[in-house]
Amino acid sequence: SQTIHQWPATLVQPVGSPLSLECTVEGTSNPNLYWYRQAAGRGLQLLFYSVGIGQISSEVPQNLSASRPQDRQFILSSKKLLLSDSGFYLCAWSVARGQPQHFGDGTRLSIL
Amino acid sequence: ELKVEQNPLFLSMQEGKNYTIYCNYSTTSDRLYWYRQDPGKSLESLFVLLSNGAVKQEGRLMASLDTKARLSTLHITAAVHDLSATYFCAVAGGTSYGKLTFGQGTILTVHP
Numbered sequence: 057s058q059t060i061h062q063w064p065a066t067l068v069q070p071v072g073s074p075l076s077l078e079c080t081v082e083g084t085s086n087p088n089l090y091w092y093r094q095a096a097g098r099g100l101q102l103l104f105y106s107v108g109i110g111q112i113s114s115e116v117p118q119n120l121s122a123s124r125p126q127d128r129q130f131i132l133s134s135k136k137l138l139l140s141d142s143g144f145y146l147c148a149w150s151v152a153r154g155q156p157q158h159f160g161d162g163t164r165l166s167i168l
Numbered sequence: 169e170l171k172v173e174q175n176p177l178f179l180s181m182q183e184g185k186n187y188t189i190y191c192n193y194s195t196t197s198d199r200l201y202w203y204r205q206d207p208g209k210s211l212e213s214l215f216v217l218l219s220n221g222a223v224k225q226e227g228r229l230m231a232s233l234d235t236k237a238r239l240s241t242l243h244i245t246a247a248v249h250d251l252s253a254t255y256f257c258a259v260a261g262g263t264s265y266g267k268l269t270f271g272q273g274t275i276l277t278v279h280p
Contacts, residue, residue, distance in 0.1 A: 155216070
């Protein structure tokens with residue numbers, strides 16, 4: 057069966073520090089991968105999606121970036137975090153169009 | 169731009185009562201998803217609705233889709249406390265990568 061792993065679960069970072077969140081999927085090949093942010097426990101905003109290795113599309117201009125170095129690995133990064141980057145970050149995957157997206161457990165990011 | 173609106177945003181119910189959550193969307197789509205989120209947790213897929221007139225039921229929850237009206241409903245029958253959570257609908261746009269646009273979420277609280 058397919059599983060998705062996301063880490064860390066919780067992260068507290070100072071303003072201006074870098075960020076790296078990692079997401080891996082097991083049990084499937086060539087999944088579509090997504091990064092979402094959820095602020096204040098409501099509404100998910102799609103940040104990035106990827107349909108294959110090295111293929112990243114951004115939905116929202118920001119100081120975040122994403123990379124997909126391997127088929128089932130998706131990384132969310134920032135060189136300098138802002139206070140507004142605080143939130144709950146969720147990674148998701150889907151196997152194909154028409155299939156639901158399956159979400160990881162999320163990373164709660166607090167910026168101080 | 170696809171917009172998805174849920175109502176109500178907050179729903180306080182007594183155990184044993186019935187209620188419906190509505191999800192309206194602004195442009196044509198043939199795929200709609202319902203998710204559940206418990207406090208501090210990730211999203212769990214509840215239903216996938218793929219065609220006009222689709223109806224899915226799981227326990228006390230029943231979801232339906234009317235693509236002509238651009239409306240989906242999530243009906244709760246004889247609510248129990250365990251159903252307390254936030255419920256999101258998400259609509260797929262006409263893209264190959266399966267981008268989802270989420271509603272704001274409905275926070276459901278079931279009281280004894």
